[in-house]
Amino acid sequence: MKLLFLVWSNLKRRKLRTSLTLLSIFVAFLLFGLLCTIENAFTAGVTMAGADRLIVRHKVSLLVSLPMTYGPRMERIPGVVSATHSTWFNGIYQNEPKNFFPSIPVEPEPFLEMYPEYVLPADQKQAWLQTRTGAVIGRQLAERFGWKIGDRVPLTSPIWPRKEEGAWEFDIVGIYDAGKKSTDTSGFFFRYDYFDEARAYGQGEVGWYYVQVENPERADEVARAIDAEFANSPYETKTEPEGAFAQGFIQQVGNIGTILIAILSAVFFTILLVAGNTMAQAVRERTGELGVLKAVGFSDGLVLALVLAESCLLAALGGLTGLGAAWLVTVRGSPVPTMLPVFYLPNEDLLLGVGLVVVLGVVTGIVPAIQAMRLPVAVALRRNA
Amino acid sequence: MSGQNGILVKVKDVEKTFRRGSEEIHVLSGLNLEVAEGEFLALMGPSGSGKTTLLNLIGGLDRPTSGSLEVSGERIDQMSGRQLAEWRARHVGFVFQFYNLLPVLTAERNVELPLLLTHLTKAQRRRHVHTALEVVGLSHRARHYPHTLSGGEQQRVGIARAIVTDPTMILADEPTGDLDRKSGDEILSLLQALNREHGKTIIMVTHDPHASARATRTVHLDKGQLSMEAPA
Numbered sequence: 137m138k139l140l141f142l143v144w145s146n147l148k149r150r151k152l153r154t155s156l157t158l159l160s161i162f163v164a165f166l167l168f169g170l171l172c173t174i175e176n177a178f179t180a181g182v183t184m185a186g187a188d189r190l191i192v193r194h195k196v197s198l199l200v201s202l203p204m205t206y207g208p209r210m211e212r213i214p215g216v217v218s219a220t221h222s223t224w225f226n227g228i229y230q231n232e233p234k235n236f237f238p239s240i241p242v243e244p245e246p247f248l249e250m251y252p253e254y255v256l257p258a259d260q261k262q263a264w265l266q267t268r269t270g271a272v273i274g275r276q277l278a279e280r281f282g283w284k285i286g287d288r289v290p291l292t293s294p295i296w297p298r299k300e301e302g303a304w305e306f307d308i309v310g311i312y313d314a315g316k317k318s319t320d321t322s323g324f325f326f327r328y329d330y331f332d333e334a335r336a337y338g339q340g341e342v343g344w345y346y347v348q349v350e351n352p353e354r355a356d357e358v359a360r361a362i363d364a365e366f367a368n369s370p371y372e373t374k375t376e377p378e379g380a381f382a383q384g385f386i387q388q389v390g391n392i393g394t395i396l397i398a399i400l401s402a403v404f405f406t407i408l409l410v411a412g413n414t415m416a417q418a419v420r421e422r423t424g425e426l427g428v429l430k431a432v433g434f435s436d437g438l439v440l441a442l443v444l445a446e447s448c449l450l451a452a453l454g455g456l457t458g459l460g461a462a463w464l465v466t467v468r469g470s471p472v473p474t475m476l477p478v479f480y481l482p483n484e485d486l487l488l489g490v491g492l493v494v495v496l497g498v499v500t501g502i503v504p505a506i507q508a509m510r511l512p513v514a515v516a517l518r519r520n521a
Numbered sequence: 522m523s524g525q526n527g528i529l530v531k532v533k534d535v536e537k538t539f540r541r542g543s544e545e546i547h548v549l550s551g552l553n554l555e556v557a558e559g560e561f562l563a564l565m566g567p568s569g570s571g572k573t574t575l576l577n578l579i580g581g582l583d584r585p586t587s588g589s590l591e592v593s594g595e596r597i598d599q600m601s602g603r604q605l606a607e608w609r610a611r612h613v614g615f616v617f618q619f620y621n622l623l624p625v626l627t628a629e630r631n632v633e634l635p636l637l638l639t640h641l642t643k644a645q646r647r648r649h650v651h652t653a654l655e656v657v658g659l660s661h662r663a664r665h666y667p668h669t670l671s672g673g674e675q676q677r678v679g680i681a682r683a684i685v686t687d688p689t690m691i692l693a694d695e696p697t698g699d700l701d702r703k704s705g706d707e708i709l710s711l712l713q714a715l716n717r718e719h720g721k722t723i724i725m726v727t728h729d730p731h732a733s734a735r736a737t738r739t740v741h742l743d744k745g746q747l748s749m750e751a752p753a
């Protein structure tokens with residue numbers, strides 16, 4: 137510890153070079169943090185997915201409806217705990233396409249049971265059951281439009297017009313919070329019975345079913361049984377785990393993960409060269425001084441440790457502040473809540489970042505450190521003369 | 522003179538050969554030297570004769586190709602690198618021609634450097650550093666960085682660093698080689714005082730007869746061999 141000031145003084149030797157290196161490390165780790173957050177935002181649906189939930193949709197497309205009567209039939213299949221349904225409503229606020237968010241008619245009780253990660257106070261749930269036009273919205277959505285309980289919100293849907301003229305009217309009766317960090321709170325859920333009765337056509341149809349299974353390990357088996365049940369009917373089904381469903385959705389956006397890894401690899405390769413060069417120069421220009429240290433009794437191992445400590449300190453100063461900055465940016469919430477509602481830097485990625493800081497420090501320091509260690513003291517001292 | 526004291530350094534049949542590619546350079550061949558405790562020995566000789574090489578061997582910075590080196594009864598030529606480093610820290614203080622101070626550290630931090638390897642507390646280290654700087658007459662420059670000091674002052678910091686651990690001997694390689702006459706004389710007086718008043722054994726390489734005149738004995742190195750001279 138008493139040698140730390142020596143390491144620190146050496147870093148201060150070339151202030152400009154050290155600052156520039158620190159800056160590039162900082163930027164690299166800031167980028168790392170932000171890209172991880174974005175990647176996580178895109179894949180949140182997959183991580184949010186419950187292993188015990190299946191999604192049943194029409195074999196042809198998500199946009200083709202299924203009959204309401206399928207629900208009870210599914211619940212009779214062994215291994216199924218419950219089945220409930222949703223429909224894509226595509227509600228838009230104030231006729232402004234950018235005011236878009238997931239809006240979905242559901243059956244309140246079974247839906248809330250199946251999604252315990254949507255945390256809704258009991259009295260608000262009661263209010264929802266008693267209010268036919270009631271809607272329950274996520275915290276993030278509520279903040280986005282400043283909606284409160286008691287507000288009346290008109291939405292229009294390009295898919296589902298009402299029988300009568302005018303927009304759909306909903307009364308906000310509840311605001312749900314995230315039960316998990318990865319829970320999306322940008323949703324707008326309202327009652328299916330109100331929706332079904334008031335829509336111009338499509339009565340008795342639903343978009344897709346959520347099915348909860350008893351044993352996640354047997355989910356595949358149950359999925360096959362469901363599809364078999366409705367085979368050769370006018371509405372054949374395709375059943376998949378919720379995770380796979382979300383995954384398929386993401387793949388339409390492109391393979392975000394691969395792109396991000398490619399970018400980050402390039403960034404880290406560059407940073408490795410920058411920091412590695414800084415350390416190599418730092419040791420080369422200091423040969424005579426290393427000789428002095430050894431002459432006064434510093435062992436080869438200690439000299440190795442000092443150089444490594446310097447590269448690790450460099451990596452830590454730049455890297456940890458970069459990660460910290462990324463974290464600060466992300467705790468302020470999503471800059472584009474419409475596109476990426478779930479926006480946070482996961483702890484695993486933070487840990488991975490800290491691991492990368494250590495790797496960077498060791499990899500950039502190890503070669504100069506070994507050179508410094510092996511340097512014969514008599515030779516090093518001659519370098520000064 | 523040194524006769525009444527014990528022998529501190531015993532160099533016996535030492536050979537040192539450097540290899541430069543396929544070429545072998547025989548710098549020292551069968552060299553013998555004894556240095557008594559409390560001596561102030563001047564080592565002279567033409568450039569390239571191997572003075573620095575010999576000093577490095579005595580100071581445990583390098584190993585002989587053959588022969589033996591004994592310092593206070595310890596065979597330093599047989600020590601491992603690690604043992605040698607420890608031994609240097611306890612027994613040798615080096616003074617260099619170009620001072621070799623670390624430019625990023627203040628004078629007192631430079632002097633403190635060898636003490637960082639000891640178990641002394643911070644307060645104890647501070648006390649030792651101040652004593653050493655006082656001995657060389659530079660307490661008032663403790664917080665200065667090397668580049669703000671004159672050559673003579675830098676060399677005095679170098680000497681303070683060499684004596685701060687109270688080593689068995691001081692090895693100085695042309696300590697006045699880069700200084701003007703006046704500063705050089707001050708450094709020589711300082712070394713002389715360390716030898717006379719503090720009983721430090723000093724081996725000093727020099728080209729300057731003026732400097733060797735301050736020593737208690739002078740030896741000449743030429744063609745890998747030593748030739749003695751009468752004590753000054």
Ligand SMILES: Nc1ncnc2c1ncn2[C@@H]1O[C@H](COP(=O)(O)OP(=O)(O)OP(=O)(O)O)[C@@H](O)[C@H]1O
Pocket residue numbers: 515539540541546548566567568569570571572573574575
């Ligand atoms: N590591 C080395 N590799 C090869 N040759 C070396 C090495 N160190 C010293 N020499 C050679 O050994 C010889 C003696 O060198 P040394 O530095 O001991 O001489 P010196 O008497 O101190 O000279 P000067 O008065 O110029 O300082 C020189 O020819 C030098 O080139």
Ligand SMILES: [Mg+2]
Pocket residue numbers: 572573574694
């Ligand atoms: Mg020399």
